[in-house]
Structures are given as structure tokens and as C-alpha cells.
Amino acid sequence: MNHDIKDRELADDGKRRIDWADRFMPVLRLIRQRFEQERPLEGVRLSACLHVTTETANLARVLKAGGAEVLLCASNPLSTQDDVAASLVVHDSIPIFAIKGEDTETYYQHIDEAVNFQPMVTMDDGADLVSRLHSEEANPSYVENVLAGTEETTTGVIRLKSMAAEGVLRYPIIAVNDAQTKHFFDNRYGTGQSTLDGIIRATNLLIAGTTVAVVGYGWCGRGFADRARGLGANVIVTEVDPLNALEAVMDGFRVLPMIQAAAEADLVVTLTGNIHVLRREHFETMKDGAIICNSGHFNVEINIPDLKDLSTEVRTTRELVEEYSLKDGRKLYLLGEGRLINLVAAEGHPASVMDMSFANQALSAEYVVKNHEQMDNCVYDVPEELDASIAKLKLQALGVAIDQLTEEQQTYLNSWTMGT
Ligand code: NAI
Numbered sequence: 001m002n003h004d005i006k007d008r009e010l011a012d013d014g015k016r017r018i019d020w021a022d023r024f025m026p027v028l029r030l031i032r033q034r035f036e037q038e039r040p041l042e043g044v045r046l047s048a049c050l051h052v053t054t055e056t057a058n059l060a061r062v063l064k065a066g067g068a069e070v071l072l073c074a075s076n077p078l079s080t081q082d083d084v085a086a087s088l089v090v091h092d093s094i095p096i097f098a099i100k101g102e103d104t105e106t107y108y109q110h111i112d113e114a115v116n117f118q119p120m121v122t123m124d125d126g127a128d129l130v131s132r133l134h135s136e137e138a139n140p141s142y143v144e145n146v147l148a149g150t151e152e153t154t155t156g157v158i159r160l161k162s163m164a165a166e167g168v169l170r171y172p173i174i175a176v177n178d179a180q181t182k183h184f185f186d187n188r189y190g191t192g193q194s195t196l197d198g199i200i201r202a203t204n205l206l207i208a209g210t211t212v213a214v215v216g217y218g219w220c221g222r223g224f225a226d227r228a229r230g231l232g233a234n235v236i237v238t239e240v241d242p243l244n245a246l247e248a249v250m251d252g253f254r255v256l257p258m259i260q261a262a263a264e265a266d267l268v269v270t271l272t273g274n275i276h277v278l279r280r281e282h283f284e285t286m287k288d289g290a291i292i293c294n295s296g297h298f299n300v301e302i303n304i305p306d307l308k309d310l311s312t313e314v315r316t317t318r319e320l321v322e323e324y325s326l327k328d329g330r331k332l333y334l335l336g337e338g339r340l341i342n343l344v345a346a347e348g349h350p351a352s353v354m355d356m357s358f359a360n361q362a363l364s365a366e367y368v369v370k371n372h373e374q375m376d377n378c379v380y381d382v383p384e385e386l387d388a389s390i391a392k393l394k395l396q397a398l399g400v401a402i403d404q405l406t407e408e409q410q411t412y413l414n415s416w417t418m419g420t
Helices: 008-022 026-038 054-065 082-092 104-116 128-134 140-144 154-165 180-203 219-230 242-250 258-264 304-310 351-374 384-398 407-417
Strands: 045-050 069-074 121-124 148-151 173-175 211-215 234-238 267-270 291-294 311-318 321-326 331-335 379-381
Touching (some): 008 351, 045 054, 045 104, 054 351, 069 104, 121 128, 121 351, 128 140, 173 351, 180 291, 211 219, 234 258, 351 384
Parallel strands (some): 045 069, 121 148, 267 291, 291 331
């Protein structure tokens, strides 16, 4: 079996950590048990381009249990957990192409392995695999043979919707990110907590009393802002969307333009999915010693070339912390090369929240294999009944019971929807 990982010797460490994550993924476990019986993905070649973490390992095992031939490559050069990659190769015979810290050339060589696997289904996180399959680099017949795909994150969904709008998307995709049991929980609680975890691991910063500027008050920003406040930070929010800005105000945060927030912040965290939200004019006003990081999908939110241009020297002061000495004597600290800090410096989202995200992935893969013939080349939502079934299973697993509508209540509500 072809693969490219850092070190097979790490496999047993990886296995122990994957099993630990599995304890917190009861919904995925139930799906695995059903998949073992029913084998809904029998004979399906599936290329996944995801962060290679313990949670992803459990997803890969579920897909394999369902009968799929799975190949996994990294969706970010810095997020791979090398012990997990080793365990999947050694203990599960799943071909993995991912090494933490791989350079850009290797990153794309690894994606090319996923392309050349000639997948029937793709599973992406950020749409790099889909883009590569559609590019001139790939054998054109490969994209023709893909039945359908799934996409994990906001940025990927935006890229794919724009491909669909231009009429260049060649197969249907399910936007797993847009499932309620995904972004309500994963983006908000998962990114919220793990972004703080990454910042603290990288810096050992005391959050209490720190002024934190949160750039973007979408799903991830809301989760992060709330958790930073919980640890005692003075949180400022910056936004471009009036509704989300208003929500931040009503949630009790100060909302300021970026230029003012930059001047006050000890820590700036970008979570927008947008480009250069932090740039020269902001660096010019920032306080000496301010820390900057990103938890959005791509490392484009912070304009690093601008920062370099303003600096006389860049040095690594501690692992994942680069000190930029500015011409005027101030120093700014960039974490994790501006890549998503929760995966670079910490372990990404907790398994309990990835349980639901990856349950959506597994069920969506099953759905597209069954239904691809009725689907067009566009981006679809996760079917509502799948989404609802995951919420039900998660509640069950948590031991939380809820009430049922009485017959009278059901009739009453129906009468409104029927307009009587
Ligand atoms: P979202 O669309 O819910 O929120 C983004 C927010 O940023 C919006 O409110 C938008 O108005 C705001 N925004 C855009 N440009 C801005 C600017 N120049 N200044 C201030 N605000 C601006 O998206 P979501 O789900 O919160 O995702 C954000 C990013 O995080 C995406 O790139 C997504 O792929 C990524 N993501 C990262 C995860 C991680 O593990 N670190 C997990 C999930 C998503």
C-alpha cells in the first residue's frame, strides 16, 4: 500500500489517542455499527482531504467499515497529527499522505495522490481537492468519474458555490458545513474552545484582563468571543455585516472598526474566511507586544507580506511564535504562520463536537452514493431528516430526554401551517 507519512513507529501512540477520541464519538460509533452490517459504501473509492486528527481517523474507519476504499490526505500542511497518520497506515491499512510541516510542493503532491486514486466520492475541507480535480493538473477523465462529494467548512462551501454559479462544477456536492448539527456546534463551540486552546498552548498567555479583538462575528467568531469573555478577557468585536455587528452589540460586546480595535488590542484573532482583514494600516497602529493569529480556513486573513514589509527582522521566539520587529521599534507576534491556530498549536475541535460533524459526513457519503443520479452539479444542503436524526442520536447519547408533542399540540400547530 502506497503512503507518505512521517514515521510508522508512532502508530501505537496514535492508536491510543484515536481510541480515546472514539469514546466521545457515540453517534459515529452507532453509524459504524450499522455500516458494518449494511456496507452501504461497498466498492466505492473515496478520497478524503481533511485535517488528519484523531477524530478524522474515526471517520475514516467508519467509511472503511461501510465498505469504502479510503485514501486520506491533509487539508492543511500544519494540521497533521503524525502519530494518527501512522496508526491509520499500520493498524487500519488506510493509505495516508500527510506529514506535519510539509512544504507547499509536498502538500499538493499529496493532494495529487488523492486525485490519482480516481475517487468516486470526494470529501473535502476547504475545497482544495475538488479544485485540483477540476484543474489542468489532473487527468480530465478523473473528474468525469466522480459521482459526488461533500464539503466540511464555510470557506470550502463558498468556493464550491462560486464554481457552481460559474457553471464549472462537474459533480454534486453536499455542504456538510451548512447542516445545523455541524455549524451550530462545530464552528461555534468547537472553534470557540479550540482556538483559545491553541493560543494558550502557543503562548501561555493569561486571558483574564487581556483586551481581545475578535475579527468576524459569524459562527466561529461568536463561539470564540463568548469563551474569551468567559476567561475574563475584554472582548471587542469587528464586523462588516450590520446584522452580525448588531448581534454582537446585543450580546454585550463592544463593536469597533478594525483600525480602532487594532490600536487597543493585546490579542487579535481573525475568524472571517476573508482576505487581508488585518493589514498594513492596522499593524501601524497596534500596540507594542500585541499578538496576532488566525482561526479562519486559509492563511490569507492576515496580510503577512505587509507585516514583513514593515519589519526589519523576524525571529522565532518560541515554537509557533514569530517576533516581527517593526522599523519603529515595536514588536508584533504572529502565531502559527497565520494558519488556523486551533489545529496548528492544539488538537483541533474536541471529539464530542466532531462526532456530529463527521456523522454528517458519513451519512452524506451514504446519501450521495444512493442518490447521485438524481442530483445536479451544484451544492446541496444536508437533507433535513439526516440533520435531525443526528441531533436525536446525540441527545440520546448524552442521556438527555425531551418532550414529544401531544396529539392536540400537533393538530394545533398543523392548523397554523395549513392556514386555518
Ligand atoms: P461565517 O460566515 O459564519 O462568519 C464569518 C464572519 O466574518 C461574517 O459575519 C462576516 O460578516 C465577517 N467578516 C467578513 N469579512 C470581514 C472583515 N473584513 N472584517 C470583519 N468581519 C468580517 O463563517 P464561520 O463559519 O464563522 O467561518 C469563518 C472561517 O472559519 C471560515 O474560513 C471557515 O472555513 C473557518 N472555520 C475554521 C474552523 C477551525 O477549525 N479553525 C472550523 C470551522 C470553520
